[in-house]
Amino acid sequence: MDSDQFRTAAHAAIDDIIGYFDNIPNQRVLPTIEPGYLRPQIPSSPPQDPESWASIQEDIDSKIKPGLTQWQSPNFMAFFPATVTYPSILGEMYSAAFNAPAFNWLCSPACTELETVIMDWMAQALGLPECFLSTSENKGGGVIQMSASDAVATVMIAARERWVHGQAKSEGLKEGSAEYEDRVMDLRPRLVALSSSQAHSSTAKAALLAGTRYRSIAVSLDNDMSLTGAELRGMLEKLDEDKLTPYFITLCFGSTNSCAVDRFNEIIAVLKEKPHWQRIWVHIDAAYAGAALIADEWQYIAKDFAEGVDSFNLNMHKWLLVNFDASLLYVRNRHDLTDFLDITPAYLRNPFSESGQVIDYRNWSIPLGRRFRALKIWFVMRSYGLTGLKEFVRKGITLGNTFADLIRSRGDLFEIVTKPAFGLTVFRVRAGSNTNGALVNGSGEGALVQPDEKADAVTKEVYETINARGEIFITSTVMAGIYAIRVVSANERAEEKFICRAFEVLVQTAEEVLRK
Numbered sequence: 001m002d003s004d005q006f007r008t009a010a011h012a013a014i015d016d017i018i019g020y021f022d023n024i025p026n027q028r029v030l031p032t033i034e035p036g037y038l039r040p041q042i043p044s045s046p047p048q049d050p051e052s053w054a055s056i057q058e059d060i061d062s063k064i065k066p067g068l069t070q071w072q073s074p075n076f077m078a079f080f081p082a083t084v085t086y087p088s089i090l091g092e093m094y095s096a097a098f099n100a101p102a103f104n105w106l107c108s109p110a111c112t113e114l115e116t117v118i119m120d121w122m123a124q125a126l127g128l129p130e131c132f133l134s135t136s137e138n139k140g141g142g143v144i145q146m147s148a149s150d151a152v153a154t155v156m157i158a159a160r161e162r163w164v165h166g167q168a169k170s171e172g173l174k175e176g177s178a179e180y181e182d183r184v185m186d187l188r189p190r191l192v193a194l195s196s197s198q199a200h201s202s203t204a205k206a207a208l209l210a211g212t213r214y215r216s217i218a219v220s221l222d223n224d225m226s227l228t229g230a231e232l233r234g235m236l237e238k239l240d241e242d243k244l245t246p247y248f249i250t251l252c253f254g255s256t257n258s259c260a261v262d263r264f265n266e267i268i269a270v271l272k273e274k275p276h277w278q279r280i281w282v283h284i285d286a287a288y289a290g291a292a293l294i295a296d297e298w299q300y301i302a303k304d305f306a307e308g309v310d311s312f313n314l315n316m317h318k319w320l321l322v323n324f325d326a327s328l329l330y331v332r333n334r335h336d337l338t339d340f341l342d343i344t345p346a347y348l349r350n351p352f353s354e355s356g357q358v359i360d361y362r363n364w365s366i367p368l369g370r371r372f373r374a375l376k377i378w379f380v381m382r383s384y385g386l387t388g389l390k391e392f393v394r395k396g397i398t399l400g401n402t403f404a405d406l407i408r409s410r411g412d413l414f415e416i417v418t419k420p421a422f423g424l425t426v427f428r429v430r431a432g433s434n435t436n437g438a439l440v441n442g443s444g445e446g447a448l449v450q451p452d453e454k455a456d457a458v459t460k461e462v463y464e465t466i467n468a469r470g471e472i473f474i475t476s477t478v479m480a481g482i483y484a485i486r487v488v489s490a491n492e493r494a495e496e497k498f499i500c501r502a503f504e505v506l507v508q509t510a511e512e513v514l515r516k
């Protein structure tokens, strides 16, 4: 493809993309194809001869679009949103054009330097404590990772190394000696990573990757599924008894099931109770809900991270208008990463890196090569301004509150399981027999909701019927033994009329299933 052909093709692609976005509200949110639909439509072997862009683009319409789940549809109310905007797409285009796998500063100084500036912008925008800024005295700073899963795996590996090396050194062993190496290896099998049972599975997976044990701490509906200080203390004391060594904990700022927020203050106070608990790396997973910090009224939460928190992670690609991938990871002390993740063969050496004056982000993450992701964040922040970003997040929260109120208005049909938060409502369908919540407060929220097999079965049927019909797309979950439906409407095209229609669909389907 030469530059003239590229110009023509790019214009056609952009027109097509704009048409795609404009038409999304008219599209069915879930595709109607069956598994394996694509293979028979695509030649079984690669083309021998070049093809024109026109024929390639034609296949987007006929073969790809029919197999897309419409994440940008206002009827997409499943999982968490995955937002995308035009400025973000422009950022991707430039990033592809510059195509610099910027592992070292020298690989493309602009990639590294913009990332550092943008991460500081975002830290300020979120009201994060000063210690997470790259300019902080404690050498904090941020790095853009691909996903929250990469972020937690990276910090967990660093935490493991920080713990075992710290221990070997504290025992007076000489770094580099055989005894030191043996000790570092011998310590690993007793290490345990922790989180509440509500943390995303990426923490358990990270423990697998880090080669350490993992324990999840049970939480309850009485506390709205948040991890409390007492629950953590119980687990830590048990680990002490079992001679196991906790070295890492993920705390939820917006759990996947219900947007639960762990009790940061209490937990940090418990970790101070014993010297060896103080060595535990504390990671905040704010993958989705952390976006709320952009709005001033939520920033009080971030004040809890000023002390005792080692890392904080937020996915802009969920709720902050930047497309996948844009996962912001902040650390209090960059040396916690760079001391353990820096492997420097001769071919990576250069005077700038050796000078210590520049950041080499390869030492802040697992992969060597990395994409120029700061561009799209920069474009989005400038195109929306903080005013636009705040407005967007507030809209999602308001829509969530409206939806929760609608659900409450039909206390005869539904009961809310956990306190609605950050645009997410988690509820189940009443099966007739279970009306205890309604009798007490008309909504049956939180601890009032009890496991009930009949309600589970009805809720599951309502959920499956709705998704099979495909007008809206929602997700279900199981929490504290309760089968529940989750609805979140926080993508760019979300609007009250769609939320109201989703409520109608839920009412009609619940009534239909209950009539049966």
Ligand code: PLP
Binding pocket: 080, 146, 147, 148, 149, 150, 200, 202, 254, 255, 256, 285, 286, 287, 288, 315, 327
């Ligand atoms: N943490 C939370 C709270 C999530 O909800 C998710 C995914 O939805 C993740 C982590 C994992 O995100 P990623 O796909 O960026 O790894």
